[in-house]
Amino acid sequence: MAVTSGPDQAVAATSSPTRLSRFWSWITGIVPSMVAHRGDYLYILPALAVMMVVIAYPVYFTINLSFHNTGRALDFDNKVWTGLDNYRLLLTGDYSREFRKVTINTLNWTIWSTLGAFLMGLGAALVVQREFIGRGLVRGILLIPWVISAVAAAYIWRWLYHSDYGLISGVLTELGLIDSNIIFLDSVDMVMPALIVANIWKEFPFAMIMLLAGLQTVPEGLHRAAMVDGASPWNRFFHVTMPHLKGVTIITVLLLTVANLNSFTTVYIMTAGGPANASQIWITDIYRIAFQRVRFDVASAYSVILFLVMMSMGYFYVKALTRGDHRRTIK
C-alpha cells in the first residue's frame, strides 16, 4: 500500500504530541500542582510512611530474596546471589512440572470462580432490585455467605462434601438419587469443581452488592422509553441495563479476580491443595514451598510472579476507577 502525505496529514502530525512531550507536559502539570497542594501531601505523609514500612519494604525484601539462595538454614545474612536461578527452577527447572500444573489449577480456579460469582451475583442483584414482599429479608439472607467467616465456611463445606459422611451425599442417598457417596474432595477430578462451587457461594454476595449499586444508577426513564418503543425485556437488559453496568462490571470482575488469585483460606482449609496437588493454586503453593518446604528463595520468586500478575490487575483496576479523573482535576 502506498503511503501518501498531504497537507491534512502534516497538520495532524504537528498537532498530535509525541509520547515524550505528553509525558513532559504531565510532569510539568503535576509538579506545580503538588507544590501548590503541599499541605495536603503533608496530611497523608504518615499514611505513606506506614505503607513504605509495611508494604514497600517487604516487597523490596521479597524481590531481593528471589535473586538469592537461602538454603534450608534460613540464614538470610549469608544468602548467596544466584541471579535468576530461582525463576529458572520454577519455570524450566525442577519445580516447573509442579508450577505448570498449579498454574492451570490457578487459572481454572480464578476464571470459573470469578465468572460464577459474577453471574450469580448479577442474577441475585436483578432479583432483589425488584420490589416484592420480604425483599429486605431476602437481601439479608443472600448476604450471609459474604459475612460469615471464611474459615467457618470452609469447615462447613468440608463436612458437606465429606466423602464418607458428607451431608450432600447423605441427602441424595436418602432421596434415592444416588447409590453410593459422591467423592468430592478426595477425587482429583472433582476436587477443583467442588472448591469452586464453595468459593462462588462465598463470593457472589459481593458481586450482588456491587451490581445492585450499579443497577440503581440506570435511569428509569430509559427503560420506559425502551418499553414504549416495544423493546423486549431481553433487549432492554442488553441495550439499556448492561451498558450502564459496564463500569461497575469491570471493577467487580477485577476485584473478584484479584480476590480469587489471593484466595488462600478456602483451599487451604478444605484440602490443603490435595489430593495429589489437584487443588493446589499459586497462593497455597507459595505457602507450601516457603513454610513447609522451607525454600524461602524459590517461594519469593514465585511471589514476585504473582505480584506482577496482581500489579497488572491493579493497573487496570486503578485505570477503571479513575476514568475521567484527570480531565476533571487537572485543568
Next chain:
Amino acid sequence: MTIHIPRDKWSHSLNRRKLLGYGAAAGLGAAALRFDGMMAQEAVDPTTWTPEFIASQAGTLEVDTAAEMAAIVPLDYTGKVSYWYVGPSEAEPQITHDMDAAFWEAFAATYPNIEVQVTSVGYNDMLDKLRTAALGNAAPMLAKMPILWGVEFAASGQLMNFTPEDAGYSSAEFWPGAMKSVTWDGEVYGVPTNNETMALIWNAALFDEAGLDPESAPATWDDVVAYSAQIKENTGKSGYGLVARVNAGNTPFRFMPQMWAYGGGALDEAEDSPTYQTVYANNEGSIAAVQASYDMYVRDQSVPVSALTNTQAENVDPFIGGQLGMMISHPSEYAKLNDLAANAEGADAELAAQVVENTRYGLIPEGPARRAVVFGGSNIHVMNPDSVDGDIDLDAARALVAFMTGPEWSTKLAWVGSNPGNVRGFQTSWMKERIDTIPFLDVTTSMLPHGIPFPVIPESTEIMNIIIPDMLQNALTETMSVEESCNDAASKIESLLGGL
C-alpha cells in the same frame, strides 16, 4: 541419681556476649558432668523393657521434686520465661487437660517468682509458626516440639546447646532414641520430655461380625489388608483407618511402620546403623508397602475414602460409632474413647459404651522385614538468643525445663498419652498408678523396643510431612502407578539431600 550444676555458672539473664563468655565454661562443665553421669548410670537398653520389667520397677522410687528443683535453680528465683508447646486439644481426653493445668499450678507454687508466658499452638500449625517466629527473631525462649522437628532448628543454628546435664539430669536417664533426636552434629540441643510408641486398636465386635477372631490382632500387614477387605465385604463398614493427608504428622506416624515392616523406608533409618545417605523410598519394601495401601484404598475400597483429607482425629468418631474396624492409635486413644462415650447421648451413648467395651489393643503388625513403630515423643529446646526477641533468662528456662523433665512431671504430663522421657519416672508411684489404672498401657510400652526414630537430619520434616504423604496420594489417586510414585518420592528425596 541427680547431678547438679553449680548455681553460679549461670547468669540471671543472658545476652549474646554473656552467652559467649559462659559458653566455654559451660561446655567443659557439661562434658565433665556427662561423663560422670554416663559412668554412674548405664544407658537405657530398650530391648530389656518388657511389660514385666516395667511393672517390677514401678513404685520403687520416692521423689521430692521441690528438693530436686531447689538444687538446680533456687526456689526464690525471680525471672521470666516464654514457652510454646502443643497444648491439650479438643481431641485429647479430659485427664490430659487436668494434668496440664495441674502442672502449671505446681510450677507456680514451686517457683512463685518466675513468670511464664505460655502459648499453646495446634499440632499442625506449630512447626510453620515456630519457623517463622525464629526467622523473625520472635521465637519464645523455650519450645517443646515433637521429636521430628528439633534437628531442623538445630541445623539452622536456631537452638542453643542444652543437655540434660544443663537441667540437672544425666543423659543416661533418657532413652537412646530420644537422645538421638536431640543430637545434631555431635552436639545436644534439648531434653526429651516424653516418649511413646503406638499400637493397633480394633473393635472386637466388628471383627466378630466380619467373621474374624475378635480377640486376635492381624499378625502381619498382609493380614491387615485381608482383614480390612473382609470387614468391608461382610459388614459394609471400613476396615482399616488409613490416614494419608499431606503435612499432617499423623500420616508418617501411621504409614512409616508399614513401610519399615516391609523393608522399606524414606532412607535407611530402620537399619541398625543408619547413615541417612541411602534412599529407600523406591526399594522393594517401600513399593510393597504402598501397594498394600493401594490395595486397601483402590482395589478393595475397604478404608475410609476421606483418608486423603483426613487426619487421625477424623477416624476417632467413626471408630467410636462402630463404623471402623481397626487403626493405629496413640496410647491415649482408649481414654479419649471413654470420654467420647461418657459425653454421648441416647442411642449413641449405648453404642459408644459397647465400642469402648469391645476395644482391644495389640502390637502393630509385623512385615517380612520386621515389626516396627515410630519412636515418638517430644523434646524441650532452648532457642538460640539470636532467634529470640530480647535476652534469654536462662535460669528461669532451666527451672522450667528441669521441672518438666524430672521424674514426677515427665510421668504426670504423659499420663495417658505417652511415657516419661526421664526413665526415673518409670520407678515412681505415679507410674505404678498409671499401670494399675490405664488399660493397655502394657501393650503400648511393649512396642518401645520396636521403636524407630525418624531420620535425624534437617530434611526429615519435609520428607515425612510432604514427600511421603505426596507419594501415597499420587498412588492412591492413581495420578501415578505405585512404582512411579515411589520413584518420584525417591527422586525428590535425592534432590532434597543433594541441596536443591
